[in-house]
Amino acid sequence: MHDRPKGENPVPQKSAPAPSIAVHDLTKSYGATKSYDAVKAVDGISFTIAPGETAALLGANGAGKTTTIAMLTGLLIPDSGTITVLGEDMARHRYRVLGRINLSSPYIDLPRRLTVEENLTVFARLYGVENISRRIEELAEELNMGNLLRRPSGTLSAGQRSRMALAKALINRPEVLFLDEPTASLDPDTADRIRTYLAAYQARENATIFLASHNMVEVERMCTTVMIMKDGRIERSGSPRQLIEQTGRSTLEEVFLDIVRECAAQ
Amino acid sequence: MTGPPSTSRSNAHFSAGRIGAMVLRYTYILRGSWPRIVELAYWPLMQVVLWGFISKFLATNSSWVAQGAGVLIGAVLLWDVLFRAQLGFSISFLEEMWSRNLANLFVSPLRPYEFVAALTLMSLIRTLIGVVPAAFLAILFYSYSVFDLGLPLVAFFFLLLMMGWAMGLVITALIMRFGLGAESLAWIAIFALAPLSGVFYPVSILPDWLQAVSWTLPSTYVFEGMRAVIFDGTVRFDHLLRALALDIVYIAAGGAYFLHIFHVSRRKGLLMGIGE
Numbered sequence: 187m188h189d190r191p192k193g194e195n196p197v198p199q200k201s202a203p204a205p206s207i208a209v210h211d212l213t214k215s216y217g218a219t220k221s222y223d224a225v226k227a228v229d230g231i232s233f234t235i236a237p238g239e240t241a242a243l244l245g246a247n248g249a250g251k252t253t254t255i256a257m258l259t260g261l262l263i264p265d266s267g268t269i270t271v272l273g274e275d276m277a278r279h280r281y282r283v284l285g286r287i288n289l290s291s292p293y294i295d296l297p298r299r300l301t302v303e304e305n306l307t308v309f310a311r312l313y314g315v316e317n318i319s320r321r322i323e324e325l326a327e328e329l330n331m332g333n334l335l336r337r338p339s340g341t342l343s344a345g346q347r348s349r350m351a352l353a354k355a356l357i358n359r360p361e362v363l364f365l366d367e368p369t370a371s372l373d374p375d376t377a378d379r380i381r382t383y384l385a386a387y388q389a390r391e392n393a394t395i396f397l398a399s400h401n402m403v404e405v406e407r408m409c410t411t412v413m414i415m416k417d418g419r420i421e422r423s424g425s426p427r428q429l430i431e432q433t434g435r436s437t438l439e440e441v442f443l444d445i446v447r448e449c450a451a452q
Numbered sequence: 453m454t455g456p457p458s459t460s461r462s463n464a465h466f467s468a469g470r471i472g473a474m475v476l477r478y479t480y481i482l483r484g485s486w487p488r489i490v491e492l493a494y495w496p497l498m499q500v501v502l503w504g505f506i507s508k509f510l511a512t513n514s515s516w517v518a519q520g521a522g523v524l525i526g527a528v529l530l531w532d533v534l535f536r537a538q539l540g541f542s543i544s545f546l547e548e549m550w551s552r553n554l555a556n557l558f559v560s561p562l563r564p565y566e567f568v569a570a571l572t573l574m575s576l577i578r579t580l581i582g583v584v585p586a587a588f589l590a591i592l593f594y595s596y597s598v599f600d601l602g603l604p605l606v607a608f609f610f611l612l613l614m615m616g617w618a619m620g621l622v623i624t625a626l627i628m629r630f631g632l633g634a635e636s637l638a639w640i641a642i643f644a645l646a647p648l649s650g651v652f653y654p655v656s657i658l659p660d661w662l663q664a665v666s667w668t669l670p671s672t673y674v675f676e677g678m679r680a681v682i683f684d685g686t687v688r689f690d691h692l693l694r695a696l697a698l699d700i701v702y703i704a705a706g707g708a709y710f711l712h713i714f715h716v717s718r719r720k721g722l723l724m725g726i727g728e
Contacts (some may be wrong), residue, residue: 216721249613255723281462285561289639293724295552297477311473312560338484354556375641 200318202271203286205234206394207241207258208321210266214418229418235411237361240388242405245375245415246446251398252293254366254415259289262293272361285313290345290355291366295347298340300352302331303355305339306357313358325353330376344371351398358385363387365397369404379391381408402439414437414445421445463561465508470562472571475577478544491580494584495530496532503528504594505727507511522596524652529598530591531651532583534671535642537616539621540578541571542638545624549632549721557694563663564714568707570615571624579613605689615670616642616698621706625713628722650675670695670702 193210214228228250243251256262258269260280269276274283274361274396296305303322310318326332334342339350348371355363368384369377383406388395399405406426413423422429422445425439433441482488488684507524546553584603585697591597598605622677623641627634646664649671656661666672671696677688 214554252724253721256721257557261559261718261723262721263715281465281561281563284559285463285558289555291555291724293552294555296556297481297551297553298478298545299484299551300480301484304477306478308473308477309556309560310560312470312557314467314469314561390637418542 201239205270206237206272207233207235207396208218208268208270209233209258210268210452212257212263212269213253214250214257215264226418228264229258231415231418231420232267233413233420233423235394235396237394238388238392239411240397241411241413242409242451243396243398243415244400244402244405244442245398246341247417250418251414251415252291252366253418254290255289255366255396255398259287260284260287286360287361287364288358288363289364289366290311290348290351290368292370292402293366296339296350296354301336301338302342303335304354305350306335306353308326309354310357315358316319316396321357322353325356327346328388330379332365345373345376348372349380359391362394362396365395365399367399368397371397375388377404384408402437402442406438415444416445459617467561467564469571470560470566471573473512474557474562474567477571478547478570478574479577481547489581492536492582493585495499496529496536496582497589499528499532499651500525500587500590501593504590506593519683522594522598522600523679525590525594525721526598526601526682527675528677529652530608530612531586531646531649532586533579534612534616534649536579536582536621537575539612539616539638539644540575541617542581543578544571544574544636545620545627546635549627549635552725553621554628558718558723563697564711565707568710571620575617575620576613579616583615602679604677604681604692607692608678611670611674611695611699614696614703618699618702618706621703625706625710629713630715631722635657636672644649645671646670646673654679668698670698672697686688703709 194283207401210232212228212231213226216225216227231254243254245251248426249258252264258265258271258276260276260283271283274280276283286445295330300308305320306322311319315321322335328351331346331349331353334350339347342350348369352368355365372380384395385408388392395408397409410425411423412426412429413420414429422432422441424432429441430436430438433444435441435444503524507522510524512518548557588723589596599683601608619642623637626637648658648666649669650658655666655672655676658666673691677691677695680686680691681689
């Protein structure tokens with residue numbers, strides 16, 4: 187990952203592979219109303235993520251993480267700036283990309299009246315997945331949810347629903363996987379299995395994983411790059427080790443708390 | 453990546469596969485919930501039972517109804533086509549709002565117009581499930597067959613379906629923009645058009661200024677056309693063509709409005725429940 191200053195064009199070096207994600211000077215404000223002033227959710231961020239990299243956005247609630255992910259996946263139109271995913275400009279050609287990426291987020295849900303298998307079947311068809319039954323069986327086995335397939339989604343526990351959402355996000359074998367709090371509702375054992383699975387998936391498919399998380403242990407373990415957001419801006423970025431060394435702290439959590447509390451103090 | 457690509461058709465501008473996926477999604481809901489299927493047929497059946505008895509009573513007390521056997525039951529059935537078409541479109545959309553699934557759909561390759569096509573197909577399916585049993589009930593209980601209207605019935609049916617879709621487009625756009633607070637529009641909005649459409653009476657009884665408004669509705673031409681078939685045995689092709697022209701204009705306008713609001717929703721973060 188390379189964090190760039192404002193105004194610099196997202197041109198990769200000749201020898202470097204084209205980035206999976208390239209963001210340049212991205213901004214997003216939510217409009218003013220009679221009761222509220224405009225809120226600047228994302229304020230001029232720029233970065234690139236290389237293929238096969240796992241990058242994390244960290245930040246306090248309201249720092250701009252979910253807004254950033256929504257813009258990267260085409261669900262939200264930025265006020266300004268450019269987003270390139272898998273070499274395609276998301277403003278003009280997002281439909282060339284949407285079949286090759288996927289998203290799991292706690293802000294969205296899957297229909298509760300459908301069984302897990304029905305949900306996965308619908309999304310497999312939407313993504314044009316071939317041999318749908320086999321793909322669902324694979325995911326059920328890999329995510330240990332074979333016994334859940336026939337159950338209505340509304341009867342699942344929070345952790346089981348998280349696994350179903352992850353299965354939906356993996357149904358098309360995405361080249362770029364966006365995950366918002368991927369293990370938030372999972373018990374430690376299941377969360378560990380999921381992290382192991384995601385690492386194996388990434389290695390096997392050379393996929394790029396872009397996640398927002400509050401779990402510092404998870405981020406330290408999974409991510410090669412961390413960006414810490416505050417007030418819509420990327421305050422610090424680098425590998426977990428670099429961030430720890432730069433700040434003289436002993437854990438990523440301490441680095442995170444320093445930045446967030448500094449923000450609060452200001 | 454290892455192995456062959458696992459997906460196909462993702463980049464096609466229009467995919468019957470994706471529309472089929474959405475229809476399958478709504479079919480799963482209906483299949484898994486018998487109360488929903490009963491609910492679809494219940495109201496049209498009750499309407500026919502009620503208006504069937506009213507017709508029987510009026511046939512002996514009103515020369516107008518006596519001359520046109522089944523005019524009221526026919527009107528009830530056709531009105532239900534319009535109501536069910538609009539409701540079927542809007543309810544399928546509401547299923548996505550209720551389940552917070554819109555973002556999942558629109559982070560996939562599904563285009564908004566494919567989504568609209570799926571809602572339209574589901575509207576047709578739900579309308580048929582609702583109205584066909586009621587039509588057969590009218591034959592069984594009151595010896596009145598709406599199918600006696602003949603080929604014009606097919607035209608009336610599709611003209612009302614199209615009007616229901618046009619209304620569905622506008623109502624779902626408003627729900628997308630203003631959230632579930634606007635949900636009741638799906639149930640009540642269409643009733644504002646009932647008095648204007650001349651469902652149970654000729655448009656000529658309306659005040660002149662209201663007649664001018666009434667003739668801007670495709671439904672008005674359909675109900676006047678139905679009465680022309682029943683009372684005079686004539687098919688008013690001029691009415692059918694005007695209704696078709698209006699339907700096309702309203703569907704185009706409704707589609708444009710839906711796509712505009714979809715864009716607004718992407719700008720305001722409404723698809724993901726964040727933002728304004």
